Amino acid sequence: MDRSILGWLLIGLVAGVLGKLIMPGKDPGGFVVTILIGVAGAFLAGFIAKSMHVALVGGWENYAAATGGAVIVLALYRLIVTRRNR
Template sequence: MMYWIGMFIAGLIIGVIAKLLMPGKDPGGFFVTGLIGVAGMFVGGFLSSMIFGTPTTGFQPSGYIGGIIGALILLGLYRVATRSRAS
């Protein structure tokens, strides 16, 4: 249980980092960016553990780097999806 809570908190931080790395106007604001960070942390952390063979528990730098990359990809996809709907 503590692992999932830690991943959620780390995901919120990852979302903020992704927002700082990808400046621009976000259609969803802080809440959506945080949720995208959480999703990016779960997806990126899982994929990096599969690629690098690291365990999914504990502090793994590859998991956090994968989480940032995953959050950047999801944030970019979210911007494209909301931009095309607004046009």
């Protein structure tokens, strides 16, 4: 995947949408929040992979890692928003 801003947005969009499909539910936010969650998940996955000395070289590996990161970020987002709304 290209390392440009457009590439990060594309992988973020796909990872965010897949993350929401894996963890369905009512979440505040729409299209932009989905992209931001996906991009944050991609950054998280990249950071974890780099710290573990794992090279994500294939296209599907990047998307799978970013989706896993998006699921983690979405779970944290829901935890924070739920506690704040109590």
